[in-house]
Amino acid sequence: MKQTNGLSRRDFIRQTSLLGIALTIGTYGVASGVPEIINVQTTGKTGIELLAWISIDTSGKVTLRNHRSEMGQGTFQAIPQMIAEELEVNLDQVTVVFAAANPKKFGPQPQEGSFSVRGWYKQLLQIGASAREMLIAVAAKQWNAERSDCYAENGQVIHRPSGKKLGYGLLVEEASKLTPPQNVPLKLRKDYKIIGKPMRRQDTPLKTNGTAQFGLDKKVPGMLYAVVERSPRFRGKVTRFDASKTKAVPGVKNVFMVQRAVFGTLTEGVAVVANSLWAAMQGRKLLSVEWDDSGFDHLDSGQLSAQMRENLGKPGPSEKFEAVWQSSVRKIDAIYETPYQSHSCMEPLNCIAHVQENRIDIWGPIQEANWIQADLSERMGIPKENVTVNMTFLGGGFGRKGFTDYPHEAALISKTMKAPVQVVWTREDDMRTGPFRTGASYACKGGVDKNGQILAFQMITAAQWIGQEWSPKPYPDPEPPSYNNGTTEGMLHSYLKAIPHYSFCGVGTRAPIPVLWWRSVYASTNGFAAESFIDELAHLAETDPLTFRRNHLPDKRYAALVDQLETISGWKSRGKQAGWGVAITECFGGICGHIVQVSRKADGKLRINKVIALIDCGWYVNPDIIRAQVEGSIIMGLGAAIKHATTFKDGKAVHQNFNTYEMPRITDTPYIEVHIMENDEPAGGVGEPGLPPFAPALCNAIFDLTGKRIRMLPFNLEDV
The missing domain is CATH 3.30.365.10 (Aldehyde oxidase/xanthine dehydrogenase, molybdopterin binding domain)
Incomplete structure (x- = not known):
């Protein structure tokens, strides 16, 4: 410069x-x-x-x-x-x-x-x-x-x-x-x-x-740097630590225990503060910490999955729904599963805090400025008007950088040091500590009548509810499971006008793993189960999947989207050498449909040829931004469908960097075509609605080509 x-x-x-x-x-x-x-x-x-x-x-x-x-x-x-x-x-x-x-x-x-x-x-x-x-x-x-x-x-x-x-x-x-x-x-x-x-x-x-200022670019006079050693298990407490070797590293200023609030739990760590980030990181490598990991389960991914499947049966059967379902001319039931996911923003978490006698100044990649301002005011006992939260550019957020834990931790470290401090999370800190997108299991039942219309539709969800995490109740929760109205998030609202008998229910699964919003929140998992099962019902009714959806969408706005999706994709002229799948979901004020085309390569392995997306976000500002957001959503959905998942062993996250939590590469990315509906509807969402349809549309396309129904994510495309 x-x-x-x-x-x-x-x-x-x-x-x-x-x-x-x-x-x-x-x-x-x-x-x-x-x-x-x-x-x-x-x-x-x-x-x-x-x-x-x-x-x-x-x-x-x-x-x-x-x-x-x-x-x-x-x-x-x-x-x-x-x-x-x-x-x-x-x-x-x-x-x-x-x-x-x-x-x-x-x-x-x-x-x-x-x-x-x-x-x-x-x-x-x-x-x-x-x-x-x-x-x-x-x-x-x-x-x-x-x-x-x-x-x-x-x-x-x-x-x-x-x-x-x-x-x-x-x-x-x-x-x-x-x-x-x-x-x-x-x-x-x-x-x-x-x-x-x-x-x-x-x-x-x-x-x-290079002139854009992200959180890691920000510097303030007199700033120190900190990294925090955190328990590899999510609720571990510090028993003791030995910092003698750490303090011998040139530039290290202090080593002390620090807490940060993760919902209703105060998690503990050991902060290493230095005059450079390098010195702080080198000092942490020499730190010896003993953890108390008692009082909570050390779960594996298999145990979590089994627990969720067990919870699917806890609501008990509805006699009224069961009678209708049994009376269906044709009926089917299926279970779908989606994994935990890391946010894995390209810019890891970081935050600068400067706590003075009656003032706090924050700088960094902040997604929820007001909430962090209010949270720090309450926790630190400083008037809200004296808490200034300055936003930089964010290198991705996806919900993770809307949480209050990392500014709170930075403020506590600054208060101890009586100086501005930038706390930096490494990639491993971020990916092994969470919070994560929750895994989920779905029990779906459905039946069609003699006219090929859905007579009965049921979806029971078992997952960790984000709302439960605010409760400071002891773990494990001694109370009966809770129910959540987010179980319909992602499903087209118009479906519920056309289906005469439907039932939705959610069972909260308690676990010591912190969970948080992840791009499109519950719709990212609900959409996979709901639109995959809608496709199963279409084949059960022996009806074209796109026509089947149109037949169950009485509102003109939804029908117009289906018609336009059919036109821009050339759906009616599709050949038999490729598999075509469709899915349409709705969340945060936006409706989005995807058509995915797959085929076999010369070596017999599957290839995603093309994704055609159509979004109805009503009144809009900039079509280039919309197309970029939908393209990004599709690539993020692609990764979650066929590339990565966060798994756990003995209560610890297994995947801690991109060597095992693989991201889609450019060679994995199919041709993407994004279209925007033109109408007079109020403005709707864009950044999140483009993600949920991808996984079900892909799996529906694979079924169309191979006859194999995929009900668990992620899966290896080359193994199908």
């Missing part, structure tokens, strides 16, 4: 952009849930500051703040693109920066549930429109013109009759004194200039030229 008189180019741009007066405008969600656009003036070199989504300095430079984390899903582009559309500025005129956690200014900032666009698009459009109207009002007053004769375009206000123009920078001071208008009419979609267009992402140049 070019340096000028000790000032980096990045710092120069950041500081000079703050000169002059700025208009900062935002939205605040009031109790009624209706966003109110407000404007409060403050003094200082940043000019006017409110809910800082939009700032415009007197030179006309526009700064837009992204209040959500950016872990590759595209918020750094999509959120500014929404604001800029109504503000009437081009994105090449804009600087985008991250906003720190501040729920009073920005409202909820969690990055989960594919919520950034679907949860915020109306508010963000309104913010841009209100700012635009304030600027137009000032220009009209200066010209003594009618407001209706003025319009905004390309960062300036134009007087239509005379052609006179005023840039936003010349209007911002007076505009900042106005009361922002409420409920400004928004553009019709046909009038959009940048929304709906495949625009280049603002973060791509930063990530290709």
